[in-house]
Amino acid sequence: MKPGDWLILCLALLLVPLSWSMTQRNSGVMAAIEITVGDQPAVVYPIKDQRQITVAGDLGDSVVEIRDGRVRMISSSCNGKICILSGWHQHSGDNIVCLPNKVGVSLISNQERFDGINF
Amino acid sequence: MNKQIEITGEDRKIATFAALAIVIHVLESSFPSPVPGIKPGLANIVTLLVLFRYGWRFAAWVSLLRVTAGSLLLGTFMSPTFFLSLSGSLASLLAMGLLWTGMRPWVGMAGISILASVSHVMAQLLVAWWLFIPHPGILALTPVLIAAGVFFGLFNAIIASSIEKRLEITV
Numbered sequence: 001m002k003p004g005d006w007l008i009l010c011l012a013l014l015l016v017p018l019s020w021s022m023t024q025r026n027s028g029v030m031a032a033i034e035i036t037v038g039d040q041p042a043v044v045y046p047i048k049d050q051r052q053i054t055v056a057g058d059l060g061d062s063v064v065e066i067r068d069g070r071v072r073m074i075s076s077s078c079n080g081k082i083c084i085l086s087g088w089h090q091h092s093g094d095n096i097v098c099l100p101n102k103v104g105v106s107l108i109s110n111q112e113r114f115d116g117i118n119f
Numbered sequence: 120m121n122k123q124i125e126i127t128g129e130d131r132k133i134a135t136f137a138a139l140a141i142v143i144h145v146l147e148s149s150f151p152s153p154v155p156g157i158k159p160g161l162a163n164i165v166t167l168l169v170l171f172r173y174g175w176r177f178a179a180w181v182s183l184l185r186v187t188a189g190s191l192l193l194g195t196f197m198s199p200t201f202f203l204s205l206s207g208s209l210a211s212l213l214a215m216g217l218l219w220t221g222m223r224p225w226v227g228m229a230g231i232s233i234l235a236s237v238s239h240v241m242a243q244l245l246v247a248w249w250l251f252i253p254h255p256g257i258l259a260l261t262p263v264l265i266a267a268g269v270f271f272g273l274f275n276a277i278i279a280s281s282i283e284k285r286l287e288i289t290v
Contacts, residue, residue: 002227005227015237015265020262023261
């Protein structure tokens, strides 16, 4: 082995921990909950929050709960309660929509989610 | 007037080595890999030998013919596999060319093989990320693939240099 061979070998081996620290670290997904009421601009809450948010829709109050990185509708002034029955949501791109009360809850994220990949 | 393409001795040499590389390539692809995405790339032993005996232009011919004809035999021509293979080959040929023309006195087979192999996996990873799986998660494979690249690069270089020592007749 010539000196250049050792140099390349050492540099290549050094690249392993280097690329490890570069790629394993920033796997953090920035996610948030976006709540929209009627025509008003959306309000964004961090998904890390543990809280209940009461918003006033067309018919009355809707209560949204954010807990453990998930979100659900606890109570709503609508008739169908479809929004409540849809349960917990934790994937980015998921939505809870209460049409009668005009309340929308969206899980937004900086990471794109694919419905499917086909080759 | 139809003029026949003249087949030179150089063409025959390239074809011979490419055929050898294709056989290794096809045989290797029939063995399942213990870890998906990682394989030894034994056909590159031929590329290395050709590089050291006949120069970079020969090696480029052999490598690209191997990728094209190998994919035709395996039925992966123009599929994602083919483009990954092609991008890896182009990157490793580029790395080989740089070292071969600029640093020949200081590097031997091991250095060239390792750099070529690491370039190969990095190019494949970037192409896979760019074209096929645009998800940042795929980049988490980088350290594993580089480690495998270094290992098999060195492995192939050891085999190639021991073959080189035994090759006495000039093919």
